[in-house]
Amino acid sequence: VATSDVTELISELDGTARRRALARLLTLVEDGTPERLRAAIRELYPRTGRARILGMTGSPGVGKSTLTNAVAAELRSRGRTVGVLAVDPSSPFSGGALLGDRVRMQSHHADDGVFIRSMASRGHLGGLSFATPQAALVLDAAGFDDVIIETVGVGQSEVEVAATADTTIVALAPGMGDGIQAAKAGILEVADLFVINKADHGGAGKLASELRGMLEMGHAVETDASGAVSWWPPIVRTVAMRPEGIDELVDGFDEHREHLEATGQLDRRRRLRALHAIREIALEQIRTRFSRIEAEGDPLLESLSEKVAARDLDPYTAADELLDAMESDRP
Ligand SMILES: Nc1nc2c(ncn2[C@@H]2O[C@H](COP(=O)(O)OP(=O)(O)OP(=O)(O)O)[C@@H](O)[C@H]2O)c(=O)[nH]1
Numbered sequence: 001v002a003t004s005d006v007t008e009l010i011s012e013l014d015g016t017a018r019r020r021a022l023a024r025l026l027t028l029v030e031d032g033t034p035e036r037l038r039a040a041i042r043e044l045y046p047r048t049g050r051a052r053i054l055g056m057t058g059s060p061g062v063g064k065s066t067l068t069n070a071v072a073a074e075l076r077s078r079g080r081t082v083g084v085l086a087v088d089p090s091s092p093f094s095g096g097a098l099l100g101d102r103v104r105m106q107s108h109h110a111d112d113g114v115f116i117r118s119m120a121s122r123g124h125l126g127g128l129s130f131a132t133p134q135a136a137l138v139l140d141a142a143g144f145d146d147v148i149i150e151t152v153g154v155g156q157s158e159v160e161v162a163a164t165a166d167t168t169i170v171a172l173a174p175g176m177g178d179g180i181q182a183a184k185a186g187i188l189e190v191a192d193l194f195v196i197n198k199a200d201h202g203g204a205g206k207l208a209s210e211l212r213g214m215l216e217m218g219h220a221v222e223t224d225a226s227g228a229v230s231w232w233p234p235i236v237r238t239v240a241m242r243p244e245g246i247d248e249l250v251d252g253f254d255e256h257r258e259h260l261e262a263t264g265q266l267d268r269r270r271r272l273r274a275l276h277a278i279r280e281i282a283l284e285q286i287r288t289r290f291s292r293i294e295a296e297g298d299p300l301l302e303s304l305s306e307k308v309a310a311r312d313l314d315p316y317t318a319a320d321e322l323l324d325a326m327e328s329d330r331p
């Protein structure tokens with residue numbers, strides 16, 4: 001099925017129609033059929049693995065988008081190209097055309113070394129947690145040196161960012177009840193770097209010492225096999241909209257990258273990410289195929305259901321039989 005156009009799009013990533021090809025590939029990740037998505041990822045995958053993936057997470061309104069914008073600009077000034085994915089689960093119908101995104105696009109719009117894309121939650125196969133890593137692969141394959149993924153940290157999602165990113169920045173802001181509550185939400189644990197944004201507001205110092213207290217209790221601190229501390233997350237204060245502190249933040253990102261490479265953590269994280277991807281894809285395939293046979297009225301599924309209902313068979317044995325049958329008729 002229509003995989004030749006996928007091949008063509010991928011070849012256009014190296015040409016003058018690059019931005020258009022990128023946009024269309026990302027749309028394919030968001031809205032494409034499972035077959036086209038599979039074709040795209042299979043072909044893109046060998047081109048990936050070069051980009052540094054940076055996750056930016058934190059509670060609503062702490063300044064993640066403003067920070068992402070400033071970090072992208074700082075990385076550009078250091079000669080790096082940057083792809084941005086703004087994952088926005090709270091915007092079901094805007095398609096990401098938020099004011100903030102327009103402002104951001106304006107500040108970089110004449111620059112071919114930056115590409116920004118918002119992803120809303122509607123209409124994804126398997127949801128955002130499935131689509132986001134695939135979209136990151138597209139940006140990686142397109143050759144961006146750095147890919148920044150912005151997500152709102154509301155529970156499960158920061159764990160997912162951490163699973164996709166090499167380095168995760170957790171952004172906090174004073175006066176937003178982010179101290180102790182953040183620890184409860186598990187947001188501290190995924191941080192490789194902390195940003196205290198809105199440092200122009202009072203309370204940044206108090207938040208920083210609260211955070212240091214939590215690190216001292218062992219949260220977010222990485223230890224090696226002998227139990228010694230191998231990474232102590234830096235705490236960087238910023239005023240993202242000025243911007244102030246961004247150079248230090250980007251230095252921290254670089255240092256964390258060097259740490260990952262020097263200690264073998266990068267390979268470990270990438271193996272974990274691969275495992276996560278395989279699991280999500282395998283589960284998604286089972287779900288999709290189950291829905292399909294259910295909708296089409298599969299004779300085996302019907303007879304198994306009858307037997308289970310009649311107590312001739314237990315549901316576990318029935319599920320085993322169904323999985324075996326699915327296995328023997330794989331696409
Ligand atoms: N005073 C102050 N305001 C800031 C700073 N950084 C961002 N803001 C403002 O805070 C508001 C929220 O900023 P965003 O960057 O949209 O925050 P966000 O975390 O991306 O928000 P969501 O994506 O909705 O969760 C905006 O009005 C920004 O202008 C800062 O350092 N100081």
Ligand SMILES: [Mg+2]
Binds near residue numbers: 064100
């Ligand atoms: Mg935002």
